[in-house]
Amino acid sequence: MTDTQPPHKLPKTLGLAVAVIACAIGIFHLLNVGGILLLSTMELRIIHLMSMMLILFLGQPFIRKDQNSLMQPGFEIALAGMLPALLALVVSLYFLSRWEAIALSGGDTNQLDLILGVALLALVLEATRRSIGWVLALITLLFLIYPFVSPYLPGVLHGRGVNANRVANFLTTTNEGVYGIPLGVSATYIIIFALFGAFLNQFGAGDFFFRLARTLTRGMLAASAKTAVIFSALLGMISGSAAGNVAVTGSFTIPMMKKEGYEPRQAAAIEAVVSTGGQILPPIMGAAAFIMAEIVGTPYVNVMKAALIPAVLYFACVLFVVHLQAKKNGIQVSQEVKEEDEPGFWKVLWNGLPFVVPFVVLIQMMLNGYSPFKACFYAMVTMVVCHAIWNREFGSALLKKIGEAIIKGSQSTVPICIACAAAGIISGNLAVSGLGIKISSIIISASGGIAIVALVLTMFTAIVLGMGLPTTAAYLILATVVAPSLAELGVPLLTAHMFVFFYGCVSTITPPVALASYVAAGIAGADINRVGWTAFAYGITAFVLPFMFFFGPALLLDGTVLEIGIALITGLAGVYLVASSVVGFFRRNLAGAIRVILFTAGIFLMLQGTATDLLGLAIATIILITKVPSKSAGFAQDKTAE
Numbered sequence: 001m002t003d004t005q006p007p008h009k010l011p012k013t014l015g016l017a018v019a020v021i022a023c024a025i026g027i028f029h030l031l032n033v034g035g036i037l038l039l040s041t042m043e044l045r046i047i048h049l050m051s052m053m054l055i056l057f058l059g060q061p062f063i064r065k066d067q068n069s070l071m072q073p074g075f076e077i078a079l080a081g082m083l084p085a086l087l088a089l090v091v092s093l094y095f096l097s098r099w100e101a102i103a104l105s106g107g108d109t110n111q112l113d114l115i116l117g118v119a120l121l122a123l124v125l126e127a128t129r130r131s132i133g134w135v136l137a138l139i140t141l142l143f144l145i146y147p148f149v150s151p152y153l154p155g156v157l158h159g160r161g162v163n164a165n166r167v168a169n170f171l172t173t174t175n176e177g178v179y180g181i182p183l184g185v186s187a188t189y190i191i192i193f194a195l196f197g198a199f200l201n202q203f204g205a206g207d208f209f210f211r212l213a214r215t216l217t218r219g220m221l222a223a224s225a226k227t228a229v230i231f232s233a234l235l236g237m238i239s240g241s242a243a244g245n246v247a248v249t250g251s252f253t254i255p256m257m258k259k260e261g262y263e264p265r266q267a268a269a270i271e272a273v274v275s276t277g278g279q280i281l282p283p284i285m286g287a288a289a290f291i292m293a294e295i296v297g298t299p300y301v302n303v304m305k306a307a308l309i310p311a312v313l314y315f316a317c318v319l320f321v322v323h324l325q326a327k328k329n330g331i332q333v334s335q336e337v338k339e340e341d342e343p344g345f346w347k348v349l350w351n352g353l354p355f356v357v358p359f360v361v362l363i364q365m366m367l368n369g370y371s372p373f374k375a376c377f378y379a380m381v382t383m384v385v386c387h388a389i390w391n392r393e394f395g396s397a398l399l400k401k402i403g404e405a406i407i408k409g410s411q412s413t414v415p416i417c418i419a420c421a422a423a424g425i426i427s428g429n430l431a432v433s434g435l436g437i438k439i440s441s442i443i444i445s446a447s448g449g450i451a452i453v454a455l456v457l458t459m460f461t462a463i464v465l466g467m468g469l470p471t472t473a474a475y476l477i478l479a480t481v482v483a484p485s486l487a488e489l490g491v492p493l494l495t496a497h498m499f500v501f502f503y504g505c506v507s508t509i510t511p512p513v514a515l516a517s518y519v520a521a522g523i524a525g526a527d528i529n530r531v532g533w534t535a536f537a538y539g540i541t542a543f544v545l546p547f548m549f550f551f552g553p554a555l556l557l558d559g560t561v562l563e564i565g566i567a568l569i570t571g572l573a574g575v576y577l578v579a580s581s582v583v584g585f586f587r588r589n590l591a592g593a594i595r596v597i598l599f600t601a602g603i604f605l606m607l608q609g610t611a612t613d614l615l616g617l618a619i620a621t622i623i624l625i626t627k628v629p630s631k632s633a634g635f636a637q638d639k640t641a642e
Contacts, residue, residue: 018055023407033376040100042100042179043096049179050096052127052417052418055411055414087123095116107173107174113169113173114165114168116172117169121178131415137422139426139477144167147429148161159435162433184294185420186413186417186420192373192376193290194409195410196284197284198406199380199405203405205352205355206248213230213231216345224259225256225267229274232278233274233277233281236274236277242276245275246272247523253267254523272539273318273538275516277318277542283363285304285307286472288504289303289304291476300372309567313541313545317578320579324583328584358379358386361379362375416472423480426476430480436484444485452550454485458486459503461481461482462474462507463510483499491550498549506543509536511533512529514532517535518531537582563608573616575606598623601615601620605620
C-alpha cells in the first residue's frame with residue numbers, strides 16, 4: 001500500500017479510549033502542578049511517557065487495512081494499536097513498581113529488568129517512527145548501536161565498546177536515559193503549556209488575535225501581510241509547531257496576501273517565516289526553550305529575556321520585508337472603508353480581556369520568581385474564570401470546553417514527549433560510550449580552537465541535523481551533540497544553546513527540506529522549491545543573528561542599559577538594510593552588487609561595536625544619497641510570474 005492512500009478512520013472504541021486517556025493524563029498533570037498530587041520525579045516521568053505512548057499507539061496504528069484482507073474492517077487497525085499499547089502499559093507499570101528498589105540498591109538489576117528495558121527501547125524507537133518519522137528514529141538507532149560497533153570503527157570514533165546489559169540498564173533504569181532531563185521537561189513544562197495553548201484556542205483566542213492584528217494594521221501599506229505577520233506570531237507562541245501554525249493560519253492569511261498583490265510564493269514564504277518565528281517569541285516560546293532552561297540550569301525567565309531582542313529583530317525584519325516587497329510589487333494602500341460596526345483597537349482589546357488578563361498573570365508570576373508551569377497553571381485558572389464571567393458561560397457548556405481543551409492539549413504533547421524520550425536515548429549513549437567527548441574533540445580539532453570557526457561548523461551541523469525534524473527534536477539533538485563543544489571553547493553556555501536553538505528553529509525554512517515552507521506552498525499553490533528559497537531569503541536574519549550573540553552579548557541582554565539600547569537601535573537599522581537587500585528595494589530597485597553591499601552594511605550595524613556601527617551607517621548613507629543604476633538582479637527575481 002502506498003503512502004498516498006488516505007488514513008483509515010479509527011474504530012469508535014479506540015477513538016473513545018484515546019480521548020479518555022488524553023483527558024485523564026491532562027487532569028493528572030494539572031493536579032500534580034496544582035500541588036494536589038505529590039509524586040517523585042521518576043514516577044511522574046514514567047506515567048507521562050506511558051500515557052503518551054498509549055495515546056500514540058492506539059491513535060496512530062502501524063498497519064493499514066488492505067482492501068483484499070479477509071479480516072473485518074478496523075480489526076487490523078485495532079490490533080496494530082492495541083498490541084504495542086499493551087506492551088507499553090506492562091513495561092511502564094513494571095518500572096513504576098521497580099524504580100525505587102533499583103535506586104536504593106545502587107543500580108542492582110535483574111534479568112527481567114534487562115528484558116523489559118530492551119522492550120522499552122524498542123517501543124520508544126517505534127513511537128518515534130510513528131510520531132516524528134524515520135529521520136529521528138534512524139538517528140536514535142545509530143546512537144543506540146554505536147557502543148556495540150565502536151570497537152570496529154576507525155580513527156576518533158573507535159571505542160572499547162560497552163556491554164549490552166550496561167547500556168540497556170543505564171538507558172531504562174536510571175534518570176539519564178529514556179527517563180532523563182528531556183522527558184522530565186516534557187512531563188512538567190511542556191504539557192502544561194500545551195494545555196494552556198489548547199485552552200486559548202478552545203476559548204477563542206485565535207479570533208481575538210486576528211481581530212487585534214487587523215486593527216493594528218488597518219490603513220497601512222500591505223495591511224493583510226502585516227496582519228498575517230502579527231497574527232501568526234501571536235498564534236505561533238501557543239502552537240509550538242511551525243508547520244502546524246502554517247496549516248492553521250495560512251489557510252486564510254495566504255489567500256489574503258495573494259489578493260492584496262503578493263505572488264503566491266511570496267505569500268507562502270512570508271507565512272512560513274512568521275510561523276517559524278513564533279517559537280522564539282516570548283513569553284511563550286516553543287517547547288525547546290523550556291528544555292534549554294533545564295539543560296543550561298537557568299530559570300526560564302532568563303531564556304525568555306535572552307530571546308527578547310533577537311525576536312524583536314526577527315519580526316522587525318519580516319515586517320520590513322513585507323513592506324518593501326509591497327512597494328516593489330506596486331501594491332497600494334487599501335482604500336477599503338471601515339465599517340461602522342467594525343470595532344477599534346481599544347474595543348477589541350476590551351473584548352479580549354479574558355485572554356489579556358491570563359497573559360498578564362503568566363508574565364507577572366514568572367517575573368516574581370514562580371516556576372513557569374506553576375505560573376501557567378494559575379494563568380489557565382484565571383482564563384477559565386474570566387471566560388465564565390465575561391461570557392456568562394457555566395455548567396455543562398463550560399465543562400465541555402474544558403474537557404475538549406484538555407484532550408487536545410494532551411494529544412498535542414505526544415510527539416514532543418516521544419522526541420524527548422528519543423533524545424534521552426541519544427544523550428544517554430553519549431554519556432555511557434564517551435561519544436559526546438569525542439564529538440566535541442572533533443569540532444574543537446577541526447576548528448583549531450578558534451571559536452568563530454567552531455560556530456560556522458556548528459551552524460552547518462545544526463542545519464543538516466535539523467532537516468526534516470520538528471524544532472524540539474532538532475534542538476534536543478543539537479543540545480546534546482554539538483552545544484557542549486562550543487562551551488568548551490569558551491562560548492557562554494546560554495549563548496551556545498541559543499545559537500543551536502535558533503538553527504533548530506529555522507531548519508523548518510532551510511532548503512532542501514523545509515517543512516513549514518512545504519505546507520505553505522501547498523496552501524498557496526506555489527512551487528515548493530521556490531517557496532523554500534524565498535522563505536530562506538526572507539528569514540535570512542535568523543541565520544545571521546546567532547553569530548551576533550557571540551560578538552555582541554548585549555543582544556541577549558548581557559550588558560549595561562546603554563549597550564543594550566544601542567544594540568537594539570543599530571540592530572533594527574541593520575535588519576532594515578538586510579531586508580532591503582533581500583527584497584532588492586531601498587527607495588528604488590537595487591542592482592545585484594548594491595544589494596550585496598547593503599547586506600554587508602546591515603551586518604556591520606548588527607554587530608556590537610562603535611566602529612562597525614559607523615561603517616555600516618556610512619555605507620547605507622552613501623547608497624541612499626547616490627543615484628545608482630538599478631536592475632532586477634540579485635537574490636531573487638521578485639517580478640517573475642508564478
